[in-house]
Amino acid sequence: MGVEGKDKARALEAGAMAVSGQLGKTVQRLRKAYNLSLSELADQSGVAKSIISQIERNETNPTLATIWRLAQALDVSIDRVLQGTEDDAFVGKSSKAETPMLVSDDGRCRLGIIGWIKTVxxxxxxxxxxxxxGVLESEAHQRGSIECLSVLEGELEVEVAGTIDRAKAGETLRYRCDRPHVIRNRSDETAHATMVCILKAAVME
Incomplete structure (x- = not known):
């Protein structure tokens, strides 16, 4: 192999290592975002735990079939996995009219769905x-779920399994929502809050 051939080979090898390095970081980032252990990702993807570990540590160059199985398990495209963390800037916008709205049974509570459908x-x-x-009664979500209610205006009361607490503007209540829970506005003023529900928190066993 001539000098030119060796240089080209070294360039290809360096490029493969760069892609592999990005791949390992991306797989690990997505796995942690889904709160998956190596064993859980191995079970869901059919890729051996040892192989996934080697990929995350950039110790192996996986086949396209392996990348495809991991992408399927992580619910992303192969392009997204190979692209790594150097994504283009992303800005999405929804107008008030485009925001889905839920209303409580009593008609006094409104939930504007401002979350991203891809994370639902x-x-x-x-x-x-x-x-x-106004009263919003909710059934239990999946085990390990928690909800965070940050009050922006007024005052709200939350009841979970007989335990009641209240929060005023500037305060946040965090509580298990893997059991029936109720939010009430007992005041004579309208209350406004941001509500975040983490369905796979698994932090309150």
Whole structure:
């Protein structure tokens, strides 16, 4: 192999290592974002735990079939996995008219769905408002879920399994929502809050 051939080979090898390095970081970042252990990702993808570990440490160059299985398990495209962390700038915008709205049974509470549809399985967030006397009753979410209610205006009360607490503007309540829970506005003023539900928190066993 001539000098030119060796230089080209070294360039290709360096390029492969760069892609592999980005790949390892991306797989690890996505796995942690989904709160998956190496074993769980191995079970979901069919890729051996040892191989995934080597990929994350950039100790191996995986086949396209392996990348495809990991991409399927992480619910992303192969392009996204190979692209690494150097994504283009992303800005999305929804108008008020485009924001889906849920209304409580009593008609006094409104939930504007401002979260991203792509995260709905594990993270949901809402713009919440409640007229005086408004009550929002919710069924239990999946085990390990927590909810964060940050009051922007007025005062709200939360009840979970017989435990009641209240928050005023500037305060946040965090509570288990893997059991029935109720939000009430007992004041004579409209209350406004941001609500975030983490469905796979698994932090309150």
């Amino acid at each position: 399985d594990w993270l949901q967030w809402y713009d919440f408002s409640a007229d005086p006397g």
